[in-house]
Amino acid sequence: MNERGGPHVLTGTRIRERRLALSRRQADVARSVGISPAYLNLIEHNRRPVGQDLITRLAEELDVPPDELSEGREEVRIAALREAAVHPVGSNAAAELEQVSEFLARFPGWAALLIAHARRGGGLERQLVDLSDRMTQDPYLLTTLHEVLSAVTSVRSTAAILVEEGEISADWRQRFHANLHQDSRRLSLTAQALVTYLDSFEAEGTAATPQEEVEAWLTSDEGRAGDVGALASDVARAMATDLQRGLTDDRSALPDDVLGDALLHPQAGDPVQLAARLGRPLDLVLRRLADLRPAGFEGAGLLICDGSGVLTLRRAAAGFPLPRPGDSCALWPLYHALAVPQVALERMVVTPEGRLFRTLSFATRSQPDGLAGPLLTRAVMLLLPAEGPVPPDALPIGPACRICPRAACPARREPSILVSQAAEGPRGQNPRPTAL
Amino acid sequence: MQLDILMIEDEPNIAEAVRFILSREGWQVDLHPDGAGGIEAIQKRRPRLVILDLMLPNRSGAEILCDLRAANDADLAATPVLMLTARGEAAQAGAQADAVLTKPFDNEDLRAMVRRMLA
Numbered sequence: 251m252n253e254r255g256g257p258h259v260l261t262g263t264r265i266r267e268r269r270l271a272l273s274r275r276q277a278d279v280a281r282s283v284g285i286s287p288a289y290l291n292l293i294e295h296n297r298r299p300v301g302q303d304l305i306t307r308l309a310e311e312l313d314v315p316p317d318e319l320s321e322g323r324e325e326v327r328i329a330a331l332r333e334a335a336v337h338p339v340g341s342n343a344a345a346e347l348e349q350v351s352e353f354l355a356r357f358p359g360w361a362a363l364l365i366a367h368a369r370r371g372g373g374l375e376r377q378l379v380d381l382s383d384r385m386t387q388d389p390y391l392l393t394t395l396h397e398v399l400s401a402v403t404s405v406r407s408t409a410a411i412l413v414e415e416g417e418i419s420a421d422w423r424q425r426f427h428a429n430l431h432q433d434s435r436r437l438s439l440t441a442q443a444l445v446t447y448l449d450s451f452e453a454e455g456t457a458a459t460p461q462e463e464v465e466a467w468l469t470s471d472e473g474r475a476g477d478v479g480a481l482a483s484d485v486a487r488a489m490a491t492d493l494q495r496g497l498t499d500d501r502s503a504l505p506d507d508v509l510g511d512a513l514l515h516p517q518a519g520d521p522v523q524l525a526a527r528l529g530r531p532l533d534l535v536l537r538r539l540a541d542l543r544p545a546g547f548e549g550a551g552l553l554i555c556d557g558s559g560v561l562t563l564r565r566a567a568a569g570f571p572l573p574r575p576g577d578s579c580a581l582w583p584l585y586h587a588l589a590v591p592q593v594a595l596e597r598m599v600v601t602p603e604g605r606l607f608r609t610l611s612f613a614t615r616s617q618p619d620g621l622a623g624p625l626l627t628r629a630v631m632l633l634l635p636a637e638g639p640v641p642p643d644a645l646p647i648g649p650a651c652r653i654c655p656r657a658a659c660p661a662r663r664e665p666s667i668l669v670s671q672a673a674e675g676p677r678g679q680n681p682r683p684t685a686l
Numbered sequence: 687m688q689l690d691i692l693m694i695e696d697e698p699n700i701a702e703a704v705r706f707i708l709s710r711e712g713w714q715v716d717l718h719p720d721g722a723g724g725i726e727a728i729q730k731r732r733p734r735l736v737i738l739d740l741m742l743p744n745r746s747g748a749e750i751l752c753d754l755r756a757a758n759d760a761d762l763a764a765t766p767v768l769m770l771t772a773r774g775e776a777a778q779a780g781a782q783a784d785a786v787l788t789k790p791f792d793n794e795d796l797r798a799m800v801r802r803m804l805a
Binding site for chain 2: 402403404407415425604
């Protein structure tokens with residue numbers, strides 16, 4: 251039997267298996283649904299296709315839901331069973347793949363259970379991978395743990411000096427006591443922040459927010475292939491579907507070849523001129539450059555926010571530290587663009603780690619519901635990794651206040667967990683005692 | 687007179703504790719608090735030993751170490767380097783460093799390691 255030869259093949263087998271399971275005679279069933287026994291025989295041996303009306307009548311006669319016999323669903327289930335059978339589970343058991351359609355036809359309940367278990371297992375596995383990635387790559391977690399380790403190192407060495415080093419001058423003793431006090435406070439604050447953050451993992455119930463899930467998916471093979479089904483949550487799938495729709499619309503409005511040709515122009519590095527030459531909106535050109543990443547725009551990232559400042563799309567540029575969803579730096583030029591719609595802003599920015607980026611931001615306004623409708627604003631920022639020395643007018647930005655070490659930032663809205671610099675002022679700035 | 691030790695460390699309290707410990711042994715210790723300018727500080731001071739933190743702002747300890755080993759001046763390129771790291775980073779740091787000390791460390795271990803490297 252060839253279950254991949256055509257949808258009707260499987261349907262016929264299922265009809266036959268179901269009829270035999272009910273101990274019904276072929277002639278009786280055929281008569282009840284208004285066809286000849288010979289024709290039903292051909293259907294059951296997968297030699298004739300079955301229309302949807304006939305499937306519905308047969309399903310009623312055989313006391314099963316119509317979709318139990320319908321072809322598309324069966325194909326999907328066969329694929330799901332095959333996937334479950336080949337997934338490595340650490341056992342040597344080998345499923346009889348050549349009998350998968352027979353198994354599905356004879357034991358639909360067991361098959362459904364197996365598929366459900368396999369899907370649940372796959373979902374849990376993805377969640378575990380996400381969690382593992384988060385533990386090893388999450389900038390917030392890495393920064394916090396580094397803070398803890400630094401404070402612990404300082405406390406241990408300083409305490410050991412006070413206990414083990416013998417005679418120490420009063421000035422130095424006082425100095426080390428102050429350092430201990432400072433580091434112990436820093437340690438307790440950072441530990442509290444860490445516990446709160448880890449609690450949020452449990453509160454969310456998932457390894458990542460839907461937005462993080464979609465962002466990870468975008469850079470995966472499944473994301474590049476547009477396989478929305480690979481996403482674990484309904485919300486993430488809906489977000490990815492919207493995103494894909496937007497990308498498809500953008501690609502139709504500015505096809506790869508049209509953009510590619512325009513990029514051959516000597517001044518292609520200026521997206522404003524590029525947009526003018528193409529006769530396309532600048533925000534569309536910026537989105538397409540981030541999508542296509544042609545020569546001169548390699549490693550490009552894209553941030554899009556709505557009028558409230560909430561980021562609706564985050565595609566990281568190489569080396570640009572994105573904070574967790576819902577968090578951002580108020581100094582990103584993206585937010586400046588919101589205040590000056592239809593004005594293209596170019597700005598070099600520098601991260602606390604010294605990484606340099608060229609940014610191009612542009613905001614648009616629209617009234618999708620007409621004159622009486624609300625005025626909506628949206629801003630887009632293209633991020634391009636840059637090389638060379640940091641220019642004096644580069645804007646110092648951060649990832650988000652909580653993990654940003656810039657103590658004197660005028661846009662700070664909450665203390666940093668890097669309390670040493672952000673909340674308490676720089677350490678080690680007091681005059682150092684001279685005598686040891 | 688040649689500087690004994692240049693420590694490149696952005697955590698001032700750690701740097702201060704280490705300088706105190708090593709200075710008591712009679713070694714002259716200077717500090718540089720940032721990854722930026724780290725290689726220039728080594729070139730300028732020509733220390734007998736560099737104590738280098740891996741996680742530095744602006745330029746990581748690993749990058750500074752790469753720059754140092756790639757220096758045209760063979761003597762400079764061969765400067766002994768003791769790398770301070772977190773446990774998980776030890777493999778990354780150890781490739782070109784002469785010795786690695788994981789944080790948090792015991793002061794006596796630090797002293798013994800520096801003594802060995804300066805002997």
